Amino acid sequence: MAEKKEARIGVFICHCGTNIAGSIDIKALQEYAKTLPNVVVADEYQYMCSTPGQGKIVDAIAESKLTGVVVAACSPRLHEPTFRMASKVGGLNPFRFEMANIREQNSWVHMHDREGATAKAKDSVRIAVAKASLLEDLFPKSVPVEKAALVVGAGVAGIQASLDLANAGIPTYLIEKSPTIGGRMSQLDKTFPTLDCSQCILTPKMVDVGRNENIILKTYTEVEKVEGYIGNFDITLRKKARGVLTPDEAAERGYVGGGCNGCGDCAGVCPVIKGNEFEFAMAPRKAIYIYHPQVVPNIYTVDFESCIKCGLCVDICGDKKAIDLEMEDTFETVKVGTAILATGYDLFPIEKKAEWGYNRYENVITGLEFERLICASGPTGGHLVRPSDGQTPMKVGFVLCAGSRDNTGVGKPYCSRFCCMYSLKHAHQIHEKIPGARVYLFYMDIRSFGKMYEEFYYRIQDEGAKFIRGRVSNILEDATTKNLHVFTEDTLLQRPINLELDLVVLASAVQPVAEEDTIRKLFGVSKSQDGWMLEAHPKLNPCGTTTAGVFLAGVCQGPKDIPDTVAQAEGAASAASIPIHTGKVELEPYFAQCMDEKCAGCGMCVNLCPYGALALVEKNGRKVMEVTEAKCKGCGTCGGFCPGGAIHMQHFTTPQIVAQIDAFLLGGEQ
């Protein structure tokens, strides 16, 4: 800490058009700023972030020999980097810049109280000047970045992100909790609005994942532990006991030429029958199984919860020795520079909305169950049937917004965003496969916002689908025929509706997967009010998170259809590849520093640190704390706790904070 020169502060006030100037008296604020201690320049401009606005800062630093800069404008989350850069261009250390937020925290919330807002802005500027007078030169720390990436979840988002990263030359670990990759998209029959066969467009990508030399695919694997920081994450993976060896794993055990080749002999002899989760238990599987014939990798899996260890599969597998019924979970740690989370979604448990009778009425199904029932590779070979009697339904209803746009606390308040479109597609598939069938869509709004979506809606209406504008209030079942009476209002006709239908499909809301909370906490990612993972900025940084080096792709960030999911996955892959290709990242220098002469070596801070950045070390014959700067996030937990005041928080030093508090409480009268 060099001897301080006398502080010379420049204050710059932004009008932000009328965003700030509309509620705050800029002239009065400027005149006030001139009276503050250490202030040598006080200027104002329409848009400080514009090139002329930044030019004022650059010029003033040279002309008035400023030691600190205060800009009173918007949130530092928006323009702190802009003004730091301007300060740097002007020849000042960028960390000698301080921002006073007089927009988000002032003019926008006190829009109709000009006097009060102006008084509050004066407080903000006074406090910022107090801190700016004590700011010191700081230097960001540069750390190297591991040339590898991690992608969690191998649905279409994870697959696309991995392929992009791998094709950019980055070794990529693709982690999937299920035995196969493909995710939700592999369960779909066709995709809107093009009516492409979902499997046909997805399987080539799945095969590419299996073949790409830069992709290290790890199925039936979960993230156990995350340590480290951007550039240097140490990720511990739990490889769940699969009970079956891949050819490589078999070779490692000395069974060269052995391992699972996906022949399926084992499933043929297995005596245990369970519901196949992939088919929503509408088709059986054995205790040793694959979900469907197109799985990647084509390796069987033992369901140890159901396996009775009779050993029939081991016998029939014979010399391949692929089956190990005593296998246990194993762990490995991989080092990566950046990570992408793509954990996807589950259906909202729609039986919670009891009025629609899901699980109580046999002929009420979900949209995903419909996908399996209409899919040629599904349990009925693509023949849509009523679950109650196997008959072809001739009158089918679709309940849109089932559990979405629901503020009761039972359902989800948000729009699930793709149900309108897949229900339209379902209507088309019924028209196509069942001549003479009548389709009713019960809707509040049809949200067909994407490219060629409205045209698709037009096409389905032209095919004869009936759109009833009204949310379904309840469904009753005829106990004899198992037909369903659907009640709503045709709000356009203003008449109550009681339609007797053969089959009802609920376009159920979607929600984060059960594991989402665990995973996002491992990576230090927040969630938004609606439960989905929180992006760094909803518009300007939709793939990033508040944890540097961790990115989001697909529905885990919020409901989105396949085109949007793939687009975000490519965005996330691009963002995640930047630090890796740059080879190093700069960390903000808000590190804790131990003042060895004050440290008593008690070590209480070591356990408090949420990032494991602190350790006790021997120095000059006594124990003192040492900070691993790259791990420290500058949260201040240690500094606030230290009983001896031995921890110096850079950029948030005790004198700086005390000066801010004094400036506020004493109103500048010292």
Next chain:
Amino acid sequence: MAIEKNYGNPQLEEKLRDRYFYTDDSNPEFLANVEKIGRTIAHMCFQCGTCTGSCPSAPRSSYRIRLFVRRAVLGLEDEALTDPDLWLCTTCYSCTDRCPRDIAPTDIIMAMRNLAFKRDIVPRNFLKTAQLIYTTGHGVPNNDVNRAAREKLGLTRDPPTTHGYPEFIPGIQKILDYYKLKENADRILAEEGQ
């Protein structure tokens, strides 16, 4: 199927009538007929309300053209054809000009009037208009008030229509006879009078 109740009181029964829309209330033929006669894609209506918003009758009556198109889509034949509002369209074609789905709502109404006439559901004034056209060539024939006004404006007492050239009336009658318009109007009015 609507549930019937009997209170022995017709007014109360009407008030408490089951107004649910059931699948068997719908006659898909009705939509097909309306589209065939009106030569327009009624089934593509997405009920935006541009038609009713454009309609000069709507603010001055209970006539809602959007509602008639909805009834066509759902096949609610009786409800559409027995509603006296069906006859409040002035056929100005503003709705047809503005419909974003390029439907001709006016022609849907005209088709419905056609179908209603086939079932003898027509207001008396329309039938009387048909009779007047048959006898005079005019829906609203000239009268003394009009004649005085015409004179004041320097026009002939009668316009150069069938009023001035009554020899053309038989031609008009031939057209109306072909469609049995006069015959049916006479019959319906006579039956009503009984």
